[in-house]
Amino acid sequence: MPIKMLADNRITYKFKLKGFLIMLWLMFILHAVVAPSAAGDGLAVIKPGCRSKCGNFTVPYPFGIDDGCFREGFNLDCSQNAIDGTYRLLVGNIEVQEIVLPTSQIRMWNHISWRCYHNTPRKIQSSKWFYDLTTTRYTISQIHNKFVSIGCETLAYNIMVDYKDNTYQAACVSVCYSRESLTNGSCTGIGCCESPIPSGISFSEILFDSNFNGSAWNDFSNCSFAVVMEVDSFLFDTSYLTGIDFWNKNNGQVPILMDWSIGDETCEVAQKNESNYACVSSNSVCINHITGRGYSCNCSAGYHGNPYIVDGCRDIDECENSSVCSGICVNTAGSYECSCPLGTHGDPTRGGACYQNKMSIGITIAIGVGAGATLLILVFSMLVLKRRLEVRRNKQLKQKFFKQNHGLLLERLISSTEDTTGRMKIFSSEELEKATNNFDQTRILGCGGHGTVYKGILSDLRVVAIKRSKLLDQSEIDQFINEVVILSQINHRNVVKLFGCCLETEVPLLVNEFISNGTLSDHLHVQGRNSLPWKDRLRIALEVARAISYLHSAASMSIFHRDIKCSNILLDDCLTTKLSDFGASKSVDLDQTGITTAIQGTYGYLDPEYYQTGRLTEKSDVYSFGVILAELLTREKAYPTRMSLQNGSLIARFIMVMAENRLLDILDSQILEEGPTEQLKEVAVLAERCLRLRGEERPTMKEVEVRLEVIWGSKTEFVHSQLRTAQSLRERRTIPKLTNAVGDTSRQYSLEEEMLLSSKFGR
Template sequence: MAWLVLVFLLLIPHLSVAKGLAVAKPDCRAKCGDIDVPFPFGIDPGCFLEGFYLNCSKNATDGTYKLLTGNVEVLEILLPTGQVRMNNHISWQCYRSTTRNIDKDTWYFDFRPTRYRISSLDNKFVTIGCDTLSYNTMVNYKNDIYRTGCVSVCYSRESLTNGTCSGIGCCETPIPPGINYYDASFDKNFNSSSVSDFSACSYAVVMEADNFTFSTSYVTGYDFWETHNGTVPILMDWSIADDTCNVANETSNYACVSHNSVCINMQNGPGYICKCWEGYEGNPYIQDGCQDIDECMKNSPCSGICVNTPGSFNCSCPPRTRGDPYSATGCHSIEKTSRWVKTFVGISVGLMILVILSCLVYFVLERRKIATIKEKYFKQYGGQLLYQEMKSKQGYAFTIFKEEELKEATNNFDAKNILGEGGNGTVYKGTLKNNKDVAIKRCKTIDERQKKEFGKEILILSQINHKNIVRILGCCLEVEIPILVYEFIPKGNLFDLIHSCNAPCISMGTRLRIAQESAEALAYLHSWASPPIVHRDVKSSNILLDENFMAKVSDFGASVLVPTDEDQFMTVVQGTRGYLDPEYMLTGLLTAKSDVYSFGVVLLELLTRKKAFLLDKPEDHMSLSSIFLSSMKENKLEEILDDQILDVESMNLINGVVKLARECLNMEGEKRPEMREVAETLDRLRKTIKHPWVQDNLEEIECLLGEPSNNKELEMTSYHSLEEKAMLAMEAGR
């Protein structure tokens, strides 16, 4: 009986009434009718985060309440999953046999721009009816447009089956991720006139998948509309801000303020939500909102003594008993332990030891197998050649990394550390043991030629030392496809600088400087590297910007070393649409002039601030180069130039760059200039600007800060200080 007393004493602290969990902020309404309204949502001023205001409306007739966001009714707020259940209207069309007319009422669902997105996992687009074709036009948070259709047919009442939605009387299609707008409509050539004797109406709607089970009465009658009163539930994902957890955690308005809470990146678009740790419940968006769950009070999981702990619990057997207090068999008296139980325990221990020994042998053999495979890859990719070179050259700044080192640097190649993805591979941000940030590239494929020559080629690339080229710091060769390690360039790339929605104002002088620095890098690869190197994927996203916004050419994943005895050679066509040399695409013959063509497209991006390839244009105007050449031919060049650089003083400079771009884009490679000639031309153009250092940066600062600068003061300031101010202003604009 003594152990029963002990159990009672341990349970005394849990017999008191548990403190209520925080839902809304203090002095804020926590309910609208029967619906809980937890923070970050709120009804009253000061009771919600930006984007989470809700309206609690009272019906004057029956006194009931409705919770609304805009004009859409909110049915339930699911805080732990970051979702809201809302009411969504059903679109319909009905054939009236008496008038031989088709009546219809279609709806669209628009949450642009808000923090809400239609859950792609929990909803589907449903179409009900006979001889019905419905369309669903959708837009995501990036303004990408999708369109899908759903066809439902039936031949008679007997062809319909309850619970089956596979195109007979009912069809359904999934929803892409990130959607925040959809518009349902019906094809006018499909209607129920031929089957109106048993099915007159059709319906289309995006709705919660778990709330829909097909019934034949939805087709033969009006049950679908009447049962749901014209609306059905839809699940919407929501998120806090547009930042990832890593970025948000560094800001002052980080939303996961409760202890014992964790930040989770959203999968259905940008942003994050907060959750309480396992073993805690409540509201992670409120100070001390996540409180410990008393597992011992909630149907105790122990068959013995249960003791609650922060975030968990412990079970133990009472005195003079033994067993498993966590299992259903529970604890039993020591004196009642039978001989067969001891025998069973002995056999179990013996078997466990045998299993452990077998596992150890297996793991040892597997480790040897893995080590053999790694050694094979290391030799295949010329690892011994690199080691010999490193030993023979004192101070050779190149490292051969172990796979485990790079896994540790990237948190096992966590998707949160991805800097960018392309046709050649994925680039991750990593931090080495010496706290140095690096860019780590995992290539996707490697051809047989590269396998044989990899060691030699990487040796040559590692010795490239130019201020405008991203340095390769090392590689990992003990994997199936080698991993490359580059210096980390912190300020992103030229594509994002000139094409992002919040892109800053950039003067012509700065654009010309970035173009010249990039051209110098390519000229070095073509004319002074030994052997010469053709980049093969020149584009604005491969021109990075360092902390001083100096241009650095990157991504040699597609680069080719030019054979010393050949000016051009055959290779598999690689590159990016919009930048590819047409002559190279037709012949497969690669030359340094192919890089010149691609660089000409980059010059057009700097002049026009338009993307190299435009999917929303007619086929003959999809590429920026074709638009440029057509505009020149029609004498309408000013219509495509960026308004920020169009002024009388800059036109001579702009015309010079336009002429150079036209030469680079010549359809015949032989007639294009060498890359070193391009760099020299850009240098001459920069020198034609009056007071080049002061003038470039004066324009840039005025453009970025939106106010005139003091000319006299700027003339007394060095170029480097002006450049630094301009770059800081550009960074603030990003």
């Protein structure tokens, strides 16, 4: 009888369970019928009557075609071809390929710029494109795009501006030695060159250097190409130069992936303004944009659809996927529940199975308790073992990185040099992680072409700047070690101090003194009427000259900096100069005049003789310093920007006005009011000598330093002459003398006289 009752209960349960599942199914069907279509497809626009299609292209909100059907800044045009009747979706005159809501990206077409040489008739033709989205919500994706140039003896520039109106420039050089030197898939400078894109770029213009006409000198390629394009869509093919060229193979255009965002506020600020907040679906989340400009929306985990419309994020029915659950699957909001039927046991999720019960409840409980205890012990043991293995693996990994980063060499250097030992230390990775709060983004001071600089606070409360390299190839690691070795030998008040380095990470870290007041470029190239006063500009030029002269002739080995520019000159709170960034520097014996090495430096500051010959000398730094003098005199940037493309480079114009004796036409109006004209002319003449094309005609940095000392001293002598004039006028009057008790005469001086005497005699 008890057995029969148990069987009856199971039958009753099965009927109840089936009835419950049928009810759930009917409720689901009813909900699907009654639910509004706007929420059903997750892609509908907000207002009725708005087009959501352009040909076969679906246009999701916040994008739209008709007036009132899109969020501000997301309007698109739908254009029909009059010949074949096909439709194109456009942003201005740029064609759209795809809109991706979950990643807040849009794929567009970008035109390829080209420059070709024709033998008959002998002429050069070119077509250069620029990409201007400065008035839109779109920026070029830093991660998914790159600047590519293809050709033989080709030098292409990419002039870029971000949404904050900061200007950047990148250059790509590619050469061809022979057909055999070209390799499929290789884009490292032989026939093909590629360069990364900065973050937040909204304007890009491609330029070809007219001095590079190498395409006319080889027998298999007469065209050069350059474009910004999607990384995953490009793989270099030698046929681009030896067969059907890059432009024809791609019909003149390639895909480019753009980021987009809502507004300019962060999620925290935007959520306070409910009337304009974009993430309106009840199952959506807000994500701050990676560039720091605005935010985007996404559906919560377990939902999909369009977060920008009401009820646009729909629940994902995981039970429709048979691989999710092999037992009884019940869909829930944003998730699901999976269980075995009554009378069975097991794990029905993700490939598991349910098995029929054959043992008594008592045995099952006993086995369950025993298995649970065993499992707990096993899990605990595994956790302990895993922890020990992780500690051991991390230790081995740190040792591997330490050797890989030439740690043994640096240890010997530190122990063998007494001065270095006193100033430099090899830090552990734990020390620097603690100093930067695990390299928190809020500690970032700046990002450059070679890496990121973080602000850190050491355990002894010293504030430091920690440089973390971006690239991981061996050449970059060697460059980093080169900077450590060079900085360890330098001790000069106008060169940034090295506190030490960390070699226990895959990307080595450099620990320098923290300079709080930015770069010379930050202070010189400012908007508005007034920049640095002339007296500060002259003093800064003198201090930089002292630092470079020290590197060339006073250090233990002669050091060529190779990347002297305004952004590598730091200023402290007193505007004292600190020369930095020695990653590209080279040290040579004092009796050497130069070395032959790969071209490296910054466009606008690069010595043309070094660029042509590959031979680096101390005069290469002299040329770069001459560019800085020209910037200090004119307050213009060395490399071309959008605003100066028509006028040519600063150096070309500076040399031209010096030759035509029209210096006053190019000088900064501020220093014309502040500085003595003769003094400005002397500095300009010195800059012109530093900028001569032939290195042998340029002065040495020691000569430059001495000349600037004289120019700086002339200002002091002018003050002294004024004081002497004032003193001679006073001496015409009778000055009473004070006599003490023993008859000694004591002198009485005015403030001007005290200043004059103190300037002549040391205290």
